[in-house]
Amino acid sequence: MGSLPGRVPIATTTTVRPAPPRPSATIVRRPLPAEVRRRRFLVTVANHALLIAVGAIFLLPIVFVLLSAVMTDQQVLGAHLWPSPFRWSNFTDVFDRIPLLRYTRNTFTIAVLSTVGVVVSCIPVAYALSRIQWRGRGAAFIVVLSTMMLPFQVTVIPLYILFVRFGWIGTMKPLIVPLFFGDAFTIFLLRQFFLTIPEELSDAARIDGANEFQIMTRVIVPLAKPAIAAVALFQFLYSWNDFFAPLLYLGENPKLWTLSMGLAEFRGQFQTEWNLTMAASVLFMIPVIVLFFLAQRVFVEGVTVTGVKG
């Protein structure tokens, strides 16, 4: 259903392909018959042709967006496919038209603070649910799991009313504060990872006289860095892209709008300026894509080791 609204891991690859067996010194491979080789070659060509065709389908919308982002207003409305001339100034014009820098700053603030909140609050809970034995631990874990199933629509109305009473509507607090109290999905992922760390390491630390807090911060957290990086990344991207919460809680206060909010509203204000809308969309996407390429390893490693598929 498109980009899923939930915090589903963005990349969960275990694509470690077995290396093709190398002919060792003793076994000399006979060359394959020409007929077989020719068929293999044709299959390879067919595969790549299909892959490229599908890739083109995925890329085409991006190409359209990029092209229209550098067109003039008239060109877009005149149904041109190729911009002439290239109007690069669209990217600077956008900044005059909407406070893009402020939106970026707001989005960044919210994303960073909620990421910090999630990491700080979820590590101890995940630790308690995986590395310490206590009565009711199983029940507590089931409660965490079932809150993952609860549609946010069920809680959002009373929460909104609660935040009205707190006077938090039109502030960033409703988007950040709850995350300092833990998030079920993150707790779940971290717990799964913590369980894979051998108990002997904790025991060794205990013998050295470390208390549980010290074991958590000095032993478990350093070992769990890939998993922590992964959940931090998920939360950051989720907050960066989120539309519903900013719409609900920041809608009345344009000073605090995020990029999602600003972009959606931009369409309402400037009906025909599709070139600027697309330019703004491109600028909005760039940080996410940069982050993806920088952190591709974190994506892949983090979730592979959490052993969670999906």
Place this chain on the structure above:
Amino acid sequence: MSPWIIGFVVFIAYPMFASAYYSFTNYDLLSNPKLIGLENYRFMFTKDPQFWQAMRNTVWLILVGLPLNMVFALLTAFLLTRPRRGHRVYRTIYFLPTLAPPVAASLAFVFILNPAFGPVNQLLQHLGVASPPLWFFDPSTSKWGLVFLGLWGIGQTMIIYLAGLLDVPRQLYEAADIEGATGIQKFRFVTLPMISPVIFFSLVIGVIYGFQFFTEAYVASFAVSGSAQSAAATNVGYPQGSMLFYSLYLYVKGFAEFRMGYASAMAWILFLITMACTIILIRTSKRWVHYQGGFR
């Protein structure tokens, strides 16, 4: 543990009970909630045609969009297992659209599928299609625009399937080869059963999130209707309510019309429906989902 307990009580347990209570009341935020029994539910099921429209659209999306999503994700994932070289490049390209923020992606599709000047219809006209669809401007095709948007951002499901496909032990295919199985037979009797847990997982998640489908429909319907979000209530689900989905309608009832009691009742019906669907899926899954060596 303790901050989480506070968080759980304040942000989950209390709101759950509160929304159950509100669902039996008439509450507009200004005056105190007034108990009206089951009136909200009765109105919803018997006197609110918009509710049923939203429900129909949502069910359509789940029955049509979700299977298409899953088939397409499986096909692309399967394709990605084929090449010996370059699979990382292909994977990155196929995944790229998934990174697009939903608001940006929705606006992009509203533009691309614009009937007058959108590139897709221009291409279709070049290819000789005399009257290409009006996409988001026509109630009969608007939901297809959202389906294509979903297919474009298939990345997450695709990656999960890809992991599942690569996990299928090679020996099983070799055994099938020895038995003389054809490609289709191998897919039907080896691949599908082996990845059925992954398919099952994506099916359950897809149904749950299908009912929560919001941002794309919200952005697309308002971008097309040409009104700012401040006019939320009047143009909801434009055109002709064809993009009115369950969560969108709930949002309008709760936060544009401030009918908190009614919106709470809708939220609980949503919860019960998702619960029921999940339980039914889990029950039937025993017949077609194969776990190797227990639940993973």
